[in-house]
Amino acid sequence: MISVMAGVHRSNAARCAALALLAACSGGGGGSSSSPQPSRAPTPAPTVSTAPTWEPGTYPASSTLANRCERPRTGVDLEGNPFPDRAGSLAYEKFWLRSWTHETYLWANEVPDRNPANYASPVAYFDTLKTTATTPSGTPKDDFHFSQPTEDYLRDRNSAPAASYGARLAVIDPYPPREVRVVYTDPGTPAAPVLARGDRILSVDGEDLVYGGETEAALDTINDGLFPRAAGETHVFEVQDTEGRKRSVTITSANLSEAPVNTVRVLDRDGGKVGYLLLNTFSPYATEAALADAVQTLADEAVSDLVLDLRYNGGGLLAIASQLSHMIAGPAYTRGQTFEQLRFNTGVGGTNPITGGHNDPVPFFAEGLGFSYDDGAVLPVLNLRRVYILTTEATCSASEAVINGLRGVDFEVELIGSTTCGKPYGFYPEDNCGQTYYTIQFQGVNDKGFGDYADGFAPTESFDGFAVSVPGCSVADDYTYPLGDPRERMLAAALQRRETGACPGLTMAKAAAPAWTRGAVQSGPPLIPRRAPLADERDMRLPGGRL
């Protein structure tokens, strides 16, 4: 059923997004949605008439410096939008970075005002425009600061579906003896019938993956096979299953989009039915409908508990994370509550400095938003009292927002696994003169105003003294059994926790540590995955190497 008017749970945040359109209607310029436009139809802003000069502590409006380029682009970008560039200089580009950082960077007051003239390029200057503070664990507070050519940014975000086999691979050890294993396969893909979780890849097109790759050409053979460039490529792999049996498989790549919901299962257990939901991303718009369908399936089965497997989920859309949280907890917990509030730098008050709109909280959305599930259609709910969430260091961003958002309304969350990545931050990528910059601009906080989990969330039983402690069990990932199999170590621990209140022994957590964490000697050329948005475990990692 479609509601004609906004539903009762429809948010101010949605209205905020619509307000951005009205800004365009009134000629106000600025962003046209809650996500910025990499190349907006240009609305020329007043420009400074002379090359900018450095006056410490004085920051011209970034709008007066934007798109004044040393090498202006002409024509349209990959999405058909005209480039907004005008003649300028490297000085303009660096001064734009300086003012934009001052206006929007979350920790702008921790950035020293350095003279842009002392830096050879905008990118070199940008690298300095961040805080050098550290988290309690000693890691950099801002480990998410980077840029990339805008052409790459646009290509990446428009590349789905991409050539793949439909298998996610983990490069557990890139050095000989190399270890590459199958993490999971997506249902209905070329990999699904021939590869299984835990399979170790021994060779690619006859090239020894474990000890070979001594030449550049040999490494290329391995990479080309693991990460196909185009649909229709056929490669031959020798693989070894978790019981040591070897076999040869031939797979042809296809253009695929990652399946957000990989597995939905109902487990009959003592004390009632337990739902298991493996959700690997919040990014594709198809996630919204896939999640609603999955939750409806679990609701139809009247599950009394849920194990939500986010161990490989690097995040995506906060709105869908909000919807999932509502579908788990139900209106008794979520009605009228805040899922997440975006906290910007201290200088912007109640305004979102990127969109220019009100910084309204993200509610727990109780209805479809139109990504792929009908706008205004009521979402199914499970009305549970607790959720067991399976986590690893790959559990990041919007996935962590689920944990934090639910805890913010006193919904019981149990973590089973290991410490999450610790990214309560976000950004709106911004193009200037052909380079897209990512600078942390907001921190998400829950209904209680909490969002300080830069060192991640960890089960209470873990030894991670810096992460935010959440009730649960410390358990390592387990490639021995398929995901969703009650014997699989993390799921088994969740079921045990549910049924007995106890955790399995900690020795289990150390048994499956990847080779490189055990201090393996690294010799020989490393295997460096070239690109595999669907097929390797690096798809949500930042270029800096951190999730």
Next chain:
Amino acid sequence: MRRPVAAAGPAALFLLCACAGVPDEEGPALLTEEGVDAARTALSAALGRATITLGEPSATTAPVLVVLPPRPGPYEANSPALPLRFDVRSDAEGCRLVPEADGRRTLTLPKSACRPVPPR
């Protein structure tokens, strides 16, 4: 006085921002197939996007038009992007896309872009 939607090229044919109060007698409507095309053109100009991707449901079957945000890039793991929602309404003067956030300022399409909601 409010300013009209900034129009560009052929899109200007469809862009007559009402910038006035919505008449009381207006009612929900559906878009025709041609109306969807007109809406895309109007929205492209208003939003400054070459490509307009529509969400669910289809405005040909429900009196609502959902415009999806640009797809987040692979590193946007905490994306606050949301669709834009418009009510589709018609009145004596034309076919209107009314932003959810503010019912007063609308995008106006040719009257032929709308058709009545069929009785249930």
